[in-house]
Amino acid sequence: MTKVHQYIFIFLASLLTFGCGEFYKLEKSTNWDELYEAANRYYDEGEHNKAIILYDRVLPVIKGSGKAELAEFNYAYAHFRTKRYIEAAEYFKTFFDTYNRSPLAEEALFMNAYSLYLDSPDFNLDQRSSKEAVNAIQLFMNRFPESDSYERAISMIDNLQKRFEEKAFEESKMYYRLTEGLFPGEFYRACIVNFQNFAKSFPDSDYNEELAFKLVEVSAAYAERSVFDKKEERFSQSLDFAKDFMKKYPESKYLETVNEIHAESKEKLDDHYDIKEKYEARTAEALKIREEEKKNQEATEALKKVGN
Template sequence: MFKTRLSLITFVLILIGLSSCGRFQKLLKSNDYEEKYAMALEFFENEEYNKTLQLLDQITPIYRGTDKAQNIDFMYAQCHYGQKDYILAGYYFKRFYQSYGKSDKAEEALFLSAYSNYMDSPRYSLDQETTVNAIQELKLFISRFPNSEKVAEAKQLIDELESRLEYKAFQMAKLYLKMNDFKAAISSFSAFVKQYQMSDYHEESMFLIVKANYEYALNSIEMRQTERFSETSEAYVDFVSQFPESKFLKEADKMNNVASSYITKQVVEIK
């Protein structure tokens, strides 16, 4: 009895689904653009974004230049956003802002364009081009709408994204060191401490500049070692002057002692 009732319910649901699908296909073939517009609004309200987009694709050319065009274009971007297609959402929100700069939706469109880039921004280990774009878009939003209630949120998002770029730069420099590409490590850590002077990784980066120079000297041919041990000692002095109580000081002292001893030995031999 229960199985029979369940089968009947399933059958009815299938019929309803087929009927609904049939009506939608009929609507797509129709030339009644007002009905298509009305149904697009209804589907959008019900979060049926795929059906909404199919209808909007058909009616967009018909209503271009009319009072409905602005609403259609904004809804088109919103559908992609609702589908979590942030690349297309960002593109269409930005295009809306560029097309309707004086619209009462312009502020929201520019913010959502930036926010779509934020949502599409990958984890730090991947390429960060989208992250950079998101930061630029958020800064553009703040510049164009400085009194917006979204400014505080935009600034918070910028901080988060810049922290991601900072962490990636730090990890990339560490990777060079791990791969024994000491020259690249020295260059990367030096650029990092210059760009991110207030970073939580500043102290460690200064220490790793010492270490990278030290390892570079150890692994150099003899005729280049004096020069590179001298650079190790210079990096050590810079590190200690900024972080005299550093937790890395003991290890840095050992490296500097080796570097200083080597330099002293070379001076004595020359004499």
Template structure:
């Protein structure tokens, strides 16, 4: 009896599956016929229905056909709204950002202008990759979020925009810091020092500031140490300058012991160089 019941279940499941396949095929056939149709009102109607059903790809295809037809009409703005939002929901963020800005440019007084400017920036935020990759979208997102804040300072979305900016800036800080460490690892000491210095200048409140200032000392020290003797004195001066800035900012730093060792070595080299130069001057004077 149980086997008979299971056979019936399998038959019903098979029928249901075939029915779903048939309905899907019918839906696709109707959609394809609609795409080829010149019934623009029906296309418009079905595009909005597809939007509500979450079929954003179909909405985009149908609206794309009718945008030129409705251009300059009372419906153009509404079509543009759904077209932009469909790209966003379809996760086509680069296109969505473009159409959001296009919409705001065309309808600056629209009730959706604030929302769309925020979403345009948010699209770039969503496209921002991990810190080790190209950060063009990260920087663009920051610019657009700041522009949004400047234009709508009283918006409820300002707090969200500031949070996103902080997150994106942290990513840029990390990339810059890691780049500096990479330069240090491959012995490009000048590039390392300059990278750390510009990072501190551009991101003065960065969480990496203490270590970056220490590594600046280390980069200048290694550069001076590996220089020809005639250039060491002036280059060790950079070590002392970087150390003085570091100790003023972080007198109790965990890196202080190593930083002091490098500063002491730098002073010893400079003192020996100056002493040698003084002796040479005295010797020259005696010969005269």
């Protein structure tokens, strides 16, 4: 190592030692003005972790004073800059609730929503925090409809809604896969309910055509595997789903298959009606015979009583 490099190394080490020593002294200091200025300085220099530590010490002391507003705003942002989004969201919301007339209030409420948005998970994970983010974004949009950040907020909601849609679609596919098991009955019913709910929740989704086809397919299979007394109702429902599909998606790649399922379901329903009609006829005939036998028995007993 050359002497020049040695001098540079010693100089940098001295700066680091001085900086650490200065911060250590500040941590122990009770000079609140000094702590306040140092916290702001560290924040401005991008030393957000150090700023947070000093703000933690000074904020309880300056609360209610003229210095508190900027300090609390910086404190929230320092958490945001260090990617502590849940804490940042909480502090931005607290700032807004405390200083709702401040020139910084609009930005604070937006950052509350944005922090929650950044913390929201991918579509394949639990979306409860995403729903909290949507509520926060809507609160911002309702409170500041003229904000420059309004369109950005709309795009955030659109992105979150897409995650909800992807999550719901994955759940629908899961139910569909479960119908291939040994005991598919309950999963057929779950699919029918789930597919219909998806269409209601996401009427403009690109997935609706595929799920509408699967609804026809699943409902027909469910009807075929149903007990006799339920076949008529469930085949009729399947036919209705098929008619709705043909009307809504006349150019669909699934149309030929839907037509085939519709024809098969119609044939099976007609067969069911024939069997039902024959069964009812036999039942009526058996009932008639029993009634006649009962009458004959009653007449025979009456004659015996007369003879006695």
